[in-house]
Amino acid sequence: MLIKKPVNINGANMKLVVDPEATLSDVLRGQLHLTGTKVSCGKAQCGACNVIVDGKVVFACATKMNRVPDDAVITTVEGIGTPTNMHALQLAFVKHGAAQCGFCTPGFIVSGKALLDQNLNPTREEVRDWFQKHKNVCRCTGYKPIVDAVMDAAKLVRGEISVEDLSFKMPEDGKIWGTDYPRPTAVGKTTGTIDYGGDLGIKMPPGTLFLKLVQSQVSHANILSINTSEAQQMPGVYKVVTHKDIQGKNRITGLITFPTNKGDGWDRPILCDEKVFQFGDAIAIVCADTEEHAQAAAEKVNVELEVLPAYMSAPEAMEPDAIEIHPGTPNVYYRQGIVKGEDTAPLMEQADVVVAAEDLYVGRQPHLPLEPDVALAYYDDKGNVQIMSKSIGLELHALMIGPGLGLEAGKNLFLSQFPGVGGTFGYKFSPTIEALVGAATMATGKPCFLNFNYYQQITYTGKRSPFFMDLKYGATKEGKLVAMESNWAVDHGPYSEFGDLLTLRGAQFIGAGYAIDNIRGAGYTVATNHAWGSAFRAYGSPQSFFASETLMDMLAEKLDVDPLELRYLNAYRPGDTLPSGQEPEVYTIPQLIDMIRPKYEAALQEAKSCSTPEKKRGVGVSIGVYGCGLDGPDGAEAWAELLPDGRVQVSTNWEDHGQGADMGLLATSHEALRSMGIDPRRIKLVMNDMNLAPAGGPAGGSRSQFVVGNAVVRSCEKLVQALKKGDGTYMTYDEATATGIPTKYVGQWSTATADATACDADTGQGKPFASYMYGVFLAEVEVDTKTGKVRVVKMTLAADVGRIANKTVIDGQMYGGIAQGVGLALTEDFEDLKRHTDMLHCGIPYIKDIPDDIEVMYLETARDLGPHGASGVGELPLTAPHAAIGNAIYNACGVRIKQLPALPAKVLAGLQGRDIPTVTRPIKDPVMA
């Protein structure tokens, strides 16, 4: 049953034939392939699909075609500007780095266009109100660069500035390192022309199969039978794939399991065979000619289950009577100890002051990237399986899923990224649906495409693992820390990959930033039936710092000293070491505190003067530290090659999830090649495809700029050296080939150069990272004493991330990380499987939830080992901002939130003197059967 719908889209008159029940986004994307309009939440919560219909901003994902008026005039991002004819908004978004992953960008551009159409002189607050009204959500930028861009676009349209003012001006020295050179993908992102996975899937060749999953609706069960016969007969169905069709081990492996881990790491099925371990687990894949047919058939797959008790938190799974989730492996399957310096028990006894908390907790923060998970697979012309996805660890993931599929990474299995990756924030450090599309392609021989909806994104992919933490400090009466005792249990969900590593992070970062010579404690990795744990920006450190930075504030209070000065007193000075015993590569925390001190003092003043009984203002601080790289030895490779046309091709898999890998690679390689006088536009980047580029290693742990960057510099320097002639000029391609000089150079680098070593499982001691990032956070909040609702008024960060590769990109990382910290502090959680299944109810911050006033100050301490002096970047801003916010809440109203998020109900309970609802229980001495 179809209808005809006459519309004008981007100036073109069309008579479309549509299903009246289809959404406008279905039609724009699926029928017209106008894929600039993105679909994210799918339920009018996020504005990614915003288009203009008859002058009004509407959610294309929630507008059925029978509600689109005949002859409606519709504008999508493609109609606002094109790569060769960009609109002021697009130019300004490029200028301000307002597109990071870029997935929300078309929605913002469209929404912004509608705003400027009706108000060409908006104030910043009007811009923020507008995006709030139209629910435009950005998860990367912290919103500030977007508001900056709209303000500048308005100026350009008003004629107050010129296009040149929004364009990059090449400095006279030709150096783009450290400038605001726009990232290469910015034009594609602002014009909606870069293809994300869902876009490329739509644009696949005919015959591509569309997949839908049959997923578990319970959290723990034995599978008795899977009956696909009815589904197999449904229209358009090619095949229903189950575990029986999988040619390998049907398990995804985390590759390395610490030797003392009681599991073997082969616990995560591609398709469930004997058991279901968590809600959303994949049981079967329907491959059909359309998504609609696949979905209809998926509903006809009959799965018989024997439901088992589900353990939805670490404490539950640690109960002595809990059954083993993976039979044969105890639920508490790994212990990470920390033993530094002297025994702490006597020190605690002797300490002037002891402060402790047994109920510290950070929740299951959902990543909430705007782009839902997506992947496709096909056989290439050599018969190899090619998988495209949002993977931020191509070689790693090929190795992790290869055995399960019966394929060999780099031999007959190749991974690559989609051109656009709409944010991962770490969840794609683990493979998610790669193995599913691979299995489907192997079972059908056909190209296969699987695009999650947002419900699936939330319920299927990994989450930040909750930490249940006990912590105790002993200190002198002056406040000098003398001992720390820490215990933490990690709810890692049912799958063990990287769970031991995450647990180690507690040893590395609880108390980091401070000289603490004596530490004792242990962390435990616990299997549960709640969401499996995956990496999340600042991996393990937000939990760790929430404990140690909250307790630091409690100590300051107990000592009645200023919390910033207490931190200053304890911050690393030369000779001090990290909890791992490693010496920091630079000792800049005191300088960072010096930088922030005037802001802090002004903030205290302002809080005092602005506080009212209804709206109490408060100020809090925290310190954050994070290492750059994988633990211990961590390497990368890059190639630099002179092309016949004189361009230089730089190749490496420096995966991008919106953080700016393209800009990082360009800035790093250009600076290394600059002596040749090359224009950055003459550098060709070949990235993120196992078929084309060498391994850079996964793009996580703030390692890429540092580790991959070093490999890039090596390759470029070799090229420069090889081509340099006696007179200081450089050989052309023809000269080089004529004289037999190779034109391609391999650069490799490893943290082994810096004697990096893994940490010991019992003691946590080692030299895990070759470089670190340091930051001091300052939060200013306002607590509504009637509702308990907390508003963050301003965030300030003094950061040392080494030399800055690109100011715009790094600013964007800082703003975005801080915004995620605001969410982590106040709203974000994935706990309730019924309620926490969309963006809104997971607590994603909208623009008005994030302060427009975010200030980042840099201390550019060059790192000797870093490429052009750089360290890492991306994790720092999410290490500890939430802790500063928690401390500010206490400072404002005296309510100590020890379990995040600090929901209004909790704050209000504290304000009213009631018990604050808790999820924790002490986790000392767990049973490790």
Added chain:
Amino acid sequence: MLIKKPVNINGANMKLVVDPEATLSDVLRGQLHLTGTKVSCGKAQCGACNVIVDGKVVFACATKMNRVPDDAVITTVEGIGTPTNMHALQLAFVKHGAAQCGFCTPGFIVSGKALLDQNLNPTREEVRDWFQKHKNVCRCTGYKPIVDAVMDAAKLVRGEISVEDLSFKMPEDGKIWGTDYPRPTAVGKTTGTIDYGGDLGIKMPPGTLFLKLVQSQVSHANILSINTSEAQQMPGVYKVVTHKDIQGKNRITGLITFPTNKGDGWDRPILCDEKVFQFGDAIAIVCADTEEHAQAAAEKVNVELEVLPAYMSAPEAMEPDAIEIHPGTPNVYYRQGIVKGEDTAPLMEQADVVVAAEDLYVGRQPHLPLEPDVALAYYDDKGNVQIMSKSIGLELHALMIGPGLGLEAGKNLFLSQFPGVGGTFGYKFSPTIEALVGAATMATGKPCFLNFNYYQQITYTGKRSPFFMDLKYGATKEGKLVAMESNWAVDHGPYSEFGDLLTLRGAQFIGAGYAIDNIRGAGYTVATNHAWGSAFRAYGSPQSFFASETLMDMLAEKLDVDPLELRYLNAYRPGDTLPSGQEPEVYTIPQLIDMIRPKYEAALQEAKSCSTPEKKRGVGVSIGVYGCGLDGPDGAEAWAELLPDGRVQVSTNWEDHGQGADMGLLATSHEALRSMGIDPRRIKLVMNDMNLAPAGGPAGGSRSQFVVGNAVVRSCEKLVQALKKGDGTYMTYDEATATGIPTKYVGQWSTATADATACDADTGQGKPFASYMYGVFLAEVEVDTKTGKVRVVKMTLAADVGRIANKTVIDGQMYGGIAQGVGLALTEDFEDLKRHTDMLHCGIPYIKDIPDDIEVMYLETARDLGPHGASGVGELPLTAPHAAIGNAIYNACGVRIKQLPALPAKVLAGLQGRDIPTVTRPIKDPVMA
């Protein structure tokens, strides 16, 4: 087996996943839905698919993806300009009416862009050379407006003219009638944003089935069996539809069969059941999820045939021993007599001069629209079958196919046109594949889409029916015609629809233009197994005039008088009648000859001075006349309605095939509404959809401007009259509704107003048309005496088509019709089923085959009955230009070509005194069993 292909398309970097064997057009259109790039010939013959790859113009239809270089920079029409940001070429194409049907336009724009990129100062000849080199074919415009547009675009880019110079300037009186107002669809056509059938098919909702046909490979056979079981099991196949699935009579009817026709008109199957009647007949339809799957399965349908003798021309089918193609109906199934004035036998005896030819023949001219045939069908939300196609007779076709499908036109069967229709030139006056998609949708319940390739376009659709003609004139020694005897046989192929009507055209137009009081003769409609006859621009008259205008030249030679003056002598003056006995509504041929005489005399001089033994120049003239409308009573309906927003909506089915129905309707209604002071942009046209607009009748026979235009004027005049207030101003919508004045008015008009009557079958006498068009053609040619190749140097036309509705549109009709006349004269034919199956081998004229010098002079004689004084337009320029060319060839080199096309081999044979190959034999007194 797919490959990854990095490319930049229209400024956007993409990494596509493609089949290496797929063509670039497959990818651009099928994967990216960049449907501005059209596919026509599919074999690099026509340039419709031209795109720029790395600075070079390439045929996207013939470029496989494995030949597209990595990182290729590709520009399609979408990248050159958009509706809101048009390129100079697009503006100039709009200005010059260089886009008629618009299907070739993107290819020309792209090709032109590449030209201007490398030569911003091209001469006209350089422009023509460029389009010749890149094989850009246009079938509508005669190329001249395209060259005009490119020249102006270059001026704009050079800055010599402004955008305003290329824009329409509204006259002070606000009158657009008679101006060069650009047609409403011009922007969509020049930007590639208007959807043609193949584009809309690609953009259908998911679940749409793609169809492929099983077609006969022989011309005449009995069907023994059709086995679909293997095909039904092929991947992606939903259903294989055969005649058994068709719920109605499985026959397409021409509705009206003349009473003396020996057939019943129910001879054309939707899907062949008992017999195959011609090569290409449809036997089964495979409905699958992709075109590729449908095609693969179509090859597995097993059809058993008993091959019968095939009669491939009228004379063969007229042989006494020929079996009946439709058993029970003689192959010669209709006789149309002409009996006017006295018996001609004695007059011939007495005539001073008699001239005769028994071997006149005009071949099976193929229409060669750029767009191959295409249709889709679906069930709408009311359960009705909706069919979209290139139909130029919506209500007519619904009536013609309804009984065959078991549906009722306007009740549960509705037809509409695609937004863009890429030329028909009359072939779509008959339904073609409408019933096939309808049958498929009824058999599957699904939306169904069928897109022909060009081979199918040529072999499946109807053609101009060849006429085999004998003709004799008797005249006085002064040259005054006293008698004419004519006999003609029409090879109508196997299907009878309109065949009797076409045969009548011989009676109406052989000898038309001249006062011939006494005529005897007869025409015969003959069933054959060659291509079925469908309407073609100037329907029946090009054959008729070729006979009478060739013989007129032979008479002039015999009398040794100037051929133009002989025509002047015999041309209609008041009191004279057409062969039908009808009085012309105006007597303007002598004036037209007066207009053209100076050109003629100059041409003779020039021919004389330019002729060389190698390149002989010659001049020829001819007269053309055609009636506007269907024979006898012919009506139309239109609605005019004041909308709440003050716009006026004008509705009627005035089908467009590129001729400019949009402009005709706008100009006609605007002129009728002009007293209200309405801006043309405030008139909303609702056209070409049985669901929305009233019947205008088919868009053929130059009837629309005249017949539909009259209905439009009536409806608008009623509206104007109703809304006019006492003070001379007009009511608003609110005023009208408040005072109970209706806002919608129905206008109807019929030629019955002018006492039109059908012609008699025995005598050919009647008053078939209410208005005519008149023209005098002047051809100047050059014959290469070494090769026999003829080059048309110039064409001139003096035309009376009444008042001109839109100068640009009507110029375009004239140029295009003349160009088709050049093709008809020299190259075009569909005879050899093996060779004549593509555009090139069917003899389509390329730009260098058509003179750049085409001059059209108008005598604007207002028609009393015409809307705003207009008559018809479109058929006139193809009535007789080929006859003038034939006469010019004779004038140049003394070779009389009596059988078209005048291929070089024929001319050379004549030049060398050899027999010219012939296809004819006398057709007098055929057997009509």
